[in-house]
Amino acid sequence: MQRLKPAITVPFLLCILMMMVPAAAQEAGKTGYSLLATGPWWRGLMLALAVAMLAVAALMVLKVIELRNSSNQRSGADEKERYQEHLRRLTSKQIDAVLQYKKKQGNHTGVMRLLITCLITATLALSGSHQLMAQAPVSSEPSSLLGEGGIIITIILVSIPVLATLILLTVRLSNMAKRYRRRAQLIEAAAFADYLKSLPDEVVENVLKKRKAALDYSLSQQELSGTQQPDDARGLLQIKGEPGLPVVAAKKKALPRPHIDPRLSRLVLWYLGTATWWLLFGTTVGEYVGIKFLAPDADHLPWLSFGRLRPVHTNAVFWGWASLAMLGLGYYIVPRVSNVKLASIRMGWYALYCINASVVIGTICLMAGINNGGGEYREYTWPVMLLFGIGLALTLINYWKTIAARATKQIYISNWYIVSAVIFTIVIALAAYLPYWQNGLGETIIQGYYMHQGVGMWFMLFTLGIVYYFLPQQLNKPIYSYSLGILAFWTQILFYTLIGSHHFVFSSIPWWLQTVAIVGSMGMAIPVIAGTTNFLMTFKGAWYKVRDSYTLPFFLVGIIFYFTGSMQGSAEAFRFTNLVWHFTDFTVAHSHLTMYGIISFLLWACTYAVVPRLTGREAPHWSIGAHFWMALVGLLFYSVPLMIGGTLKGLAWMQGKPFIESVELMGPYWLWRAIGGSLMWLSHIFFAYNMYKMIARKEAIDVRETAILQLQKAATLHPEPIA
Template sequence: MKSKAFFSVIILFAVAVWPGVLPAYAQEMKLSDFSFASESAWLWIVLLIVSVLFVVAMLLRRKVTELRKSYQNQKQEDDSDKLKEHIDRFNSQQIEKLLQYKKTKRSGVLFQVSWLLLAFTLFSVNTGWAQDASTTGESSLLGEGGIVITLVLVLIPILAGFILLMIKIGNAINQQKNKMRLEEASKLAGYLKDLPDEEIDAVLKKRKKALDYALTNHELSGTEPAEDSKGLLSITREPGLPIVSVKKKALPRPNIDPALARLVLGYLVCATCWLLFGTTVGQYVGIKFVAPDADHVSWLSFGRLRPVHTNAVFWGWASLAMIGLGYYIVPRVSNIKLYSMRMGWYALYLINASVLLGTISLMAGINNGGGEYREYIWPIMLLFGLGLALTLINFLRTIARRATTEIYISNWYMVSAIIFTIVISLAAYIPYWQNGLGETIIQGYYMHQGVGMWFMLFTLGIVYYFLPQQLNKPIYSYSLGILAFWTQILFYTLIGTHHFVFSAIPWWLQTVAIVGSAGMAIPVIAGTTNFLMTFKGAWYKVKDSYTLPFFLAGIIFYFTGSMQGTAEAFRFTNLAWHFTDFTVAHSHLTMYGIICFFLWACVYTIVPRLTGREAPQITMGAHFWLALIGLMFYSIPLMYGGTLKGLLWMQGKPFMEGVTLMAPYWLWRAIGGSLMWLSHLFFAYNMYKMIVRRNVVDVREAAIQKLQYEMEETPEPVV
C-alpha cells in the first residue's frame, strides 16, 4: 500500500515535469520564436492541480460515505439489543462506577458540550483551508518551460500541505464520529438509568466478579524476588519530562584506528571553524544589503568580503568536511588501513593554509581577477591543489591495496571528484587559453564544474556510504548509482557556459550548455529515486533517528535544487532570472540545502562513533529546524523578488526601481540568514559536546577511589 502511494507520487512528478521540459526543447529548436504559444503547458499545470484536488475529493468522499453508513447503521439497528450488548462489554471499573451511580442516582455528562464545540471549530478551519488551496493563478509566463518547472517544484511542498490537510480532515471526521458515539453513550446512560435496580445489581455484580478474576502472577515465578545475576537489565530510574522525543543512541563501533579517528576529527573540527567564520562573514555581507553604511573600512567592504564568504565555505568548510569523511570511508570500504596517516595531516595543513592566506589576501584587495570561486591567486590555490593531490595519492594507494574485489561506489564518486577537481583547477589556472573571451568560457566551465564535480560528486559518494549504513540496509540499486555516475560526468561537464547565455560567447556553446542542463534530469532523478527507494520499508526509522531527517532534507533539496538549475538554464528563464537575486537563492538552495544538510547528517553519524559521546538531542533538533526554516526564509523571498526584478527589467523600467523593489526581500534574506547562522552555533556546540571529554565526577567511581585511598592511608594493623 505504501509503495503504491509512492509510485503514484512519482507518476505525479513525471506528469508534472515532462510537459514543462518538452515545450522547452521545442523552444530550443526555434531560437527566435519567443512567443511559443504554450497554452498546453499551463493546461498541464491546471490539470495537475485539478487531478490533485480530484484525488483529495475522492478520498474525502470515501470518508464521508463511510461516515454516513455508520450513521445510518446506528439509526436502523434495534436500539435495545445494541444497548444490552454494551452491558456485557463493560469492564470492571465501569461496572463499579455504575453500581455506585445506581446508589447515588447522580448523573454528569457535561463534557459532551466541549466535544461538540471542538469538532465544530476544527471543521470550520478546514473548510477555510480547502478554499485557499484550490485557487490558482494564471499569467502568460506560465507558458515558459523553466517557469513551469519551478512552479512544479514549488508545488511539491504544497502537495505535502495537501497531505497534511487530508490528515486534518481525517481528524475532524473522527471527531464527528466521536460525537455520534457520545450520542449513543447518552442513550445508553438513559437505558441504564431506567433499568430496575435489583435486577441490574445482580447481573452486574456477577459480571464484575467474573471480570475481577485474575491470576496471582506468581504461578510460574514463585514469590522469591528477581535477581539479575548476568547483568542483562538496564533500567532508567528517572526518565524525566520528554521535552524532545528520545532518539536512538549511536552504536559504538569497535576497532576504529584511534589515529584515523584523530585525523577525521581534525578535518571536521577545522571544517566547523571555517563554517562559523564563513557564514559569519556571509551574514554580515547580507546585512550590508539592508544597511550599506554599516562600516566604512576597506577590508570589510562588500566587494572584498563576498568572495571571502564564498571561498571560506567552499574550500574551508565543505571541502574539509568532505575530505575528512572520505578518510573514514575509503579505508573502511576497502577493508584495509589508510595508506598514510601523515599525508592526510599534510593535506589538512595545506588546505587550511590556502583558505587562511586566501582570506587575508582577498580582504587586502589581492585577487585573481574577479571570476567567481577563482578569486584566490594561483600561489594560494596551488596549496589547495597540493592538498588535493596528496589526498588523491593517499586514497588511490589505499584502494589499490584493498582487501575486497569490487570498488564500492562511494570510492568511484569520491576519487573521481578529486581527479576532476585537479583537472578543473589546472584548466582554470593555466594561462595559455585565458585571453579575451577565453577567460569567460573557462570561467563558466570552472565555476560550474567546481560545484558539480567537486561538491556534488564527492557528497554523493559520501551519501552512498552513510545513508545505507544509517538505514541498516543495502543501497536500493547499485546500477542506478552507476548510471547516475556516468550521466553526471557526461551532462554536467557540458553545462558550464549556461552562466553566460546571451553573452558574446559562441551561440552553439550556449545551446550545448542548455541541452546539458536538461540532461542533468537523468542523474538527478536516478539519484533521488535510489536514495528514496533505499528508505523503502525503513521509513519508520526516520522518527527515532537524529541523522535521517538531515539525509531526507538533503535528498529533497537534491531533487528540487538540481531541477531548478535545469529550469534556470532555459533561454526564457535566463531573460527573467539571470543577474537577479534568484541566482543567489538557487546557489544557497543547492550548496546549503544539498551539500550542507548531507554533510551534517554524515558528521552526526560519524563523530559519536569516533568519540563515544553524543550531542544533546535538543540542540541537535534546534540545529536542524533553524537551518531548514532559515534556508526557506532566505531563498523564497529572494526567488520571488528576483523574478519581479527580472520582469521589471524586461519592461525597461529604470534600474533603481528594481533596487527599491528588492529592499523588503533583502530584509527577509537577512532574517533567514540569521536563523541559518544561529543553527551553525548550535552545530559548533554539538561538535564540542561530541568531541571534548568533560571532567564530570562519577559519584560511584569517586566513592570507590576514596575508599581505596583511605585503605592505603591507614597503616596495616600489626599482627
C-alpha cells in the same frame, strides 16, 4: 421509508444544481474572460475545479446510499442482534448503572429514565454539532478584465463562489444526514432502554457482570518481569536512569567504535576542526557582506569592501569548510570500507597543511586586492590554487594506495564517488587554470564549465560518496539499491559535465552550447531522482529511528534539499526562466539552498555521526538540536524572501522599469536575508560549541575506569610472584 423521501430527493436536486455550477463557470470563462480561457493554467484550474465538484457529487451519492442502507438496516435487521451488540459495547460505568437499576427495579423506575437520558446525551454528543452550518457562502462578483495582476485576481474571484458553493453543499448534506441519523438513534435508544428494563436476571448475572469484570481488568505491570532483578549474562540491557521531565527530547547515544587508530582519529579530527573554523570565519564574512546590502556605508576600508569580501566568503566556505570536512570524512571512510589501514597518515597531514595554507593565503590575497580576474569561485590566483591542488593530489595518492591494498574484493560505492571526485577536481582545476584556452570567449566557456563542475563534481559527488557510507551506518541497514547508486554515478558524469554553460544563457557563447547545457540540466533529473529514491528507500522501515537520532534529521533535510535544490537548478536553466531569474538574487538563494541545504547539512550529519566514535564524547543533545533548527529555519528565512524578491526584480526588468527601482524593491527582502543569515550564523556557533564538546572537553574522572587503571598500575609495580 416515507420520511426518507425528501432526504434523498433533495440531495439529488442539489447534485444536479451543482453539476450546473462548473458549466456556468466555464461558460463565464469562455465569454467574459476569453483571454484567460486560452491560458493553459486557467484551463488547468477549471479542470481541477471540475474534478473537485465531481468528487463532491460522488460523495453526495455515497452519502445518500449510506442513508438508504442504514434505514433499510434499521427496519429490516434483527433487533435482538443489535441490542446484543449494544450490550457488548456498554462501558463499565454504564453496566454499573444498569446493575444498580436492576437491584432497585420495582421501587425506583426513575433510574431507568436517568439511564436513558445518559444514553441520549451520549448519542447527541456523537451526532456532532450544528456549528458547521454557520459557513456562509462568500458570493463575489467576478470583476472585469484587469491588467496582468488582474489575471490572478479574476481567477480567485471566480473560484471563491464556486468553492463556497461546494463547501456549503457538502456541509448541508452531511448535516441532513446527521439530523436523520440522530432521530433514528433516539428512537433506537428508547427501544434499547425498554429492552434493558426487560432483561432477565440470569442474563444480568452471566453477561453483564462478567463483562464488567473483563472491562475492569488491568495489568499489574509485572507480568513479564516478575519481581526479581534481571540476570543479564550477555550485557544486552541498557537501562536508562530516571527520565524525569526532559526539556529536550532524549536521543540515542552514539555507539563507541573501539578499533580506530588514534593517529587516524587525530588526523580526521583536525580536518573537521579546521573545517569548522573556516565555516565560522566564512559565514561571519558572509553575514557581514549580507548586512552591507542594507548598510553600504558600514565601513570604508578597502580590505573590507563588498567586492573583495564576497569572494572571501564563497572561497572560504567552499575550499575551507566544505572541502576540508569532506576530505576529513573521506580519510575515515576510504580505509574503513576497504577494511585496511590508511596508506599514509603523514601524507594526510601534508594535504591538510596545503589546503589550509591555500585558504589562508587566498583570503589575504583577495582582501589585499590580488585576484585571478573575475571568474566566480576562480578568484584565487594560480599559485594559491596550486597549493590546494597539491593537497588534492596527495589525497588522491593516499586514497588510491589504500584502495589498492583493500581487503575486500569489491570497491564499495562510496569509494567510487569519493575517488572520482578527487580525480575530476584535479582535471577541472587544470582545465580552469591552464592558460592555453582562456582568451576572449574561451575564458567564459571555461568559466561556465569550471564553476559548475566545481559544485557538481567536487562537492556533490564527494558528499554523495560519504552519504552512501554514513546513511546506511546510521540507519543500521544496507543501502536500498547498489545499482541505483551506480546508475546515478554514471549519469551524473554524463549530464553534469554538460551543464556548465547554463550560467551564460543568452550571452555571446555559441547557441548550441547553451542548448546542450539546458538539455544536460534536464538530464540531471535522472541521477537526482535515482539518488533521492535510493536514500529515501533506505529509510523505509526505519523511519522510527529518525525520532530518537540526532544525525538522521540532518540527513533527511539534506536529502530533501538534494531533490528540491537540484531540480530547481534544472528549472532555472530553461530559457524562459533565465529571462526572469538570471542575474537576480534568485541565483544566490539557489546556491544557498544547494551548498548549504544539501552539502552543509549532509556534512554536519556525517560529522555528528563520526566524531563521537573517534573521541568517545558526545555533544549535548539540546545544543545539536539548536544547531539543527536554527540552520534550517535560518536557511528558509534566507532563501524564500530572496526568491520572491529575485522574481519581482526580474519582472521589473522585463517590464522595462528604471533599474534603480529594482534595487529599491529588494530592500525588505535583503532585510529578511540578513535575519535568516544571522540565524544560520548563530547555528554555526552552536556547531562550533558542539565540536568543542565532542573533541576538546576534559572528561570528568571516570571513577570505574580510574579504579581499574590504578589496579593495573599496582599490578605492574608489584608483580605477583610467579608460583
